[in-house]
Every structure is written in C-alpha cells, then in structure tokens.
Amino acid sequence: MNTRQLAKIAKRIGFWALIVLIMVYAVFPFYYAVVTSLKPSSDLFRVELWPSNWNFDNYISIFSQTSFLRAIFNSILVAFSVVFIALLLGITASYALGRVRFRGRSTVLLVILGVSMFPQVAVLSGLFEVIRALNLYNNPAGLILSYTIFTLPFTVWVLTTFMKQLPMELEEAAIMDGATPWITITKVFLPLMWPAMATTGLLAFIAAWNEFLFALTFTLTDAQRTVPVAIALLSGGSAYELPWGPIMAASVVVTVPLVVLVIIFQRRIVSGLTAGAVKG
C-alpha cells in the first residue's frame, strides 16, 4: 500500500468523521428529547442514551388532554392557511414583479424586503392594535393574518427570482396560443415552479408552525391556542414541578410532521423541472 492510497483512506475517514460530528450536533438534542419522552417521570434525571424500559405514559397523558388536541388542530389550520395564502399571493405578486414592466417595480421589491427586516417585537404592539381593530383578537384568523405578513416578503422574493429565470419565450408561446395571464400562471408557470413553491411553502409552514410570540400575545383561551403556546403552558402536578416528560412528548409529536414534510418535498426541492424547456 503506497502513501497515495493511505492519504485517500485518511481523507475518507476524516470526511465521514466530520459528517458524524455534524449529525450528532444537529440530531442529538432531538434524539434526547425522544428518549426523555419515553421515560416515566421517576427516571427523568437518570442519564441514559437508550431508554431501559419503554413507557408511553407521557404520550397518553398529552393526548388525553382536549386542550392539546385542540391546539394541534389550531396549528394545522393556521399553518396550512398561511401557506396557501402566502403562495397564492406570492405567485400572483411574483408574476407582476418578475414579468410585467412597470414604473417603480424595484421600489416595490425593496419595500417588500424592508418590511421583512423589522423584528417581530418591534411591530408587536402595533399589530396588536390592528388585530383588535379588525376584531380578530383570540381568533386563529388573527394569527393567520400576522404570520402571512411575515412570510410574504420572503415568499415573494424567492418566487420573483424564480419567475425571472423562466424563459421569456415560454410566456410568449403561451400568449401566441391564446392564454390569458391567469392561464399562463396556472397552466404553464405553476407546474414549473413546484421546486420554488415547495421550498417557500415549507419554510412558511415551519415559521407558522413554530411561532410563539404572536401566538402567545394574540390568543387568550385554551381553545384558540396553537401548539408552541400550549406546550409552554403545560403544567405539572404542582407549581413546583415542571412536567418534562409530557413537554418532551408534545415536542416530539409536533416535530414529526415537519420532518415528514421535509422528507416528502426534498426531491421536489432539488429537482430542476425546466429541463427540456429550451435548447439543451
């Protein structure tokens, strides 16, 4: 075995060691949450990497609370609505911003970008007034509205960039075929924009699903809360006990849908669908 082969093997070992390191760094907290959620509360503070006996009491306890089920339903409603509204508005806005030439187009784009720069806390009180004025306080619609405000700038920017990359002649071909702008968007551009839509939709979904500050501020009753707030407000047997087990179980339950969604869409995200549109 010569030195070149040795160097090659050493490089490969280093490469995999780095991957393992990153994996542990990224996945271990979540893994430990899963382990903790499977322990009875008496074993909670014994450190072990593999639960010695599997115990589903924590899961049973959170799913037997109607308020938690209600919170999951609210989160699903809010997150899907935000994704739907953000993509609908994002696609139509990106067509206008990416394809239609009009005065002040770049100003509009910059303003949209500017909006996304405000920290959430800065607009919290103002937005609270807006929500009160619209009579949406303690209502999931209020959350949908406020999340959409924060996801739209990103959605519009990504989709506009993507829309600009689609060949101009494709749109002109549709015009020659007699398509109106709406038909062009829905029948020609939408099928080609799946990768961008999957990416932006997923990020909008994660943002809405995990959001805490607005959800805490704009809701009052258990029946209107979303999951992050519901988890934070889980209470134990007494004021001095933090119910780690149920909290971890609830966290695992609400993280799983995100993981599943990412796995489903990851191929969409990476595949380029425009292949074969123009010369190549």
Add this chain to the structure above:
Amino acid sequence: MASVTLNKVNKVFGRDHIINDVDLHIGDGEFVVFVGPSGCGKSTLLRLIAGLESISDGDLCIDETVVNDLPPRERGVGMVFQSYALYPHMTVYDNMAFGLKLAKTAKETVHERVMTTAKILQLEELLHRKPKALSGGQRQRVAMGRAMAREPRILLFDEPLSNLDASLRVQMRNEIARLHNRLGSTMIYVTHDQVEAMTLADKIVVLNGGHVEQVGSPHELYQRPATKFVAGFIGSPTMNFMPAELLAGDANGCRVRAAGVGELALPQNAQQLRSGEALTLGIRPEHLCLAAPTDDNCFDIVNVEYLGNEVYVYLEPKQGDTLLIHRSEAPSQWQEGQQVSLAADWEKVHLFDESGAALTLSTQQAAA
C-alpha cells in the same frame, strides 16, 4: 392563408427608433424572409406582426383588416420560437393541443387536428414523450407542430434553425421548404443566415438599421442589388468593392477610373452625376478575371484557398489594403506569391454612388 400589409410601421423603445417607416406587402401564400445583420430590427418586425410588441405608429393589416390593437390569438398567427419554448411539463400531444383547448375547440376536433399535424411532421411516434426526451430536430418539429395545429393564417418563424448543428440545419431547411409547398400558407421567416434566406424565400426583405433596404426575389437581390449594403450582405464570399472616380457619363453609359485597374467603360446610366464624383465599383468574386500582370495593373496573390469544388484567390492591391477575392472552379493555375493583373466581366459589375445607391443600367442596356 392571408396577406399582410405594413403601412409606414414604426416602433420606438424609449429613445431608440427600432423600426423606421416600414412599408411592405406580403402576398397570400408567399414565403417571405426577413434578413439583416443583428440589431437591424428583423425580429422586432416579426414580433410586431405576431402581436407580441405594440406598434408605435402606422398600420398593420392582415387581409385588409387593421389588426394593430388585436391580441395575438385573434390575429390568426402561429409562431415558432428560436429556443422552441415547448412547455416542458406537457407531452408532445399536449403541447400541440394546448392552444386548441384554450380556444374551447371540441375534443374530437382537437384530437383530429393534432393527429393530422403530427402526421405531416412525422411526430406520431413521439406524441407521448416529454420535450426533454426529444432530440433538437424533433423539438424543432414539435415547435412547428404547435404553431400549425391551430391552423393559423400566417406562420411566423424566428430564427428557428439557429440552435441546430450544421447538417441538421440543412435537413430542417429542406423540410420547411417542403412544408411550405405542401401547406401553401403564408410564412414569414427571420434569419441572419443568407443561405437560409436565399434557399427558402419567394421574396427577401433586407433590413438595415430599422428600415427596408430592398425587397425582391433572391435572383433580383443577387443580380441587381439596389444598394451597396445589399450587395455586400447577399452573396458569399462577399462582393469586392473598389473606389472609383467618374470621368464622364450620360444616359447611355459612363467611363470611370478605378484604382489599380485603370479606365473602364461601363453600361451604367450616369446622367444624374457630375464628372469627378467618387463612386464605388462592385464586382462579384466569380466575375473577376486574372491575367499576367502589366505595369499599371498589378496585384499580389496573398492567399489561395482550395475548397474542393472551387478556389478562392485573395488579392492585395499595390495601393490600399482591402483584399479582393477571386472565385473560380477548381483546380486553379494561380499560386500564392504570384503577381496578376485584374479584369472583369464588365457587363456584370455594379456601380454605387456616394450615398450607397446603385446606378441603374443605361437605357440601351435595360432594353437589351
């Protein structure tokens, strides 16, 4: 099928005047080619006819109807794009059926039209493939099929062959010519390739800087170019230009002195010009004749190109640096480094005045 008439058509983008007072008539069933250097406005002119750009001034008529304000779908035109612009997520069948479906055509009619078009273009085997599974020539045919399926009155082609390799280009050129013979529909074709223009066109429109230089059959353009620009643009290798001076002339002919060649008697009508005026003499490479050198007519052969069936001889004059090209059938007796004198088939040369306009033939010559 339809005729197209352009009446003082202008197009202005911001401060740029792209199309300048274009008057043009395209007859029913004609194959017209717009040709010119890049940036001459030929694609813009096609897009004006298609309806993808709005006309700034002037009228565009299709069959006597002014269509300036009609959207593309109501003009009855189909267009083939340079990059094909096929819908990548649709099969060949759906690509061709898309326009028909949008026009709310009955399902059976859609099917029938697509199948007929597919048969003409030999696409039947490919109907269920997606564009990415097709070769360049096949995509090209699908693009034509999509434009034809709606049975437009006019078919527009925007440099359709420029993405294909050389041999496929010749083959597709042939197919387009046969398609025109078969369908007999009005076709307008944009290219910067003069070979495509010469071989395909019934009528060539040479554009330069947004205005029409000359309209005519390929034969007319080659034999009787109206301007120096057309003379230089059509023909390969390009026409030789030499500076010349008018000595005397009237309606029956003229005498000129050309640099390095001496005095010549030419059949052009020079009635409108004054003696001493600067002219340009234009000679096609195949009309040049070479002979042994003389004292006042002497050129150096700087290069000889052998192309198999013909030979190009490059000549450098004693004064001036513009190379002249002589074309003859192979084999050639001439070799690099030799000196020759130059003559020409003087009946066939062209004369251009200072503005670049060609002098017409004298009355006697025109009658003959």
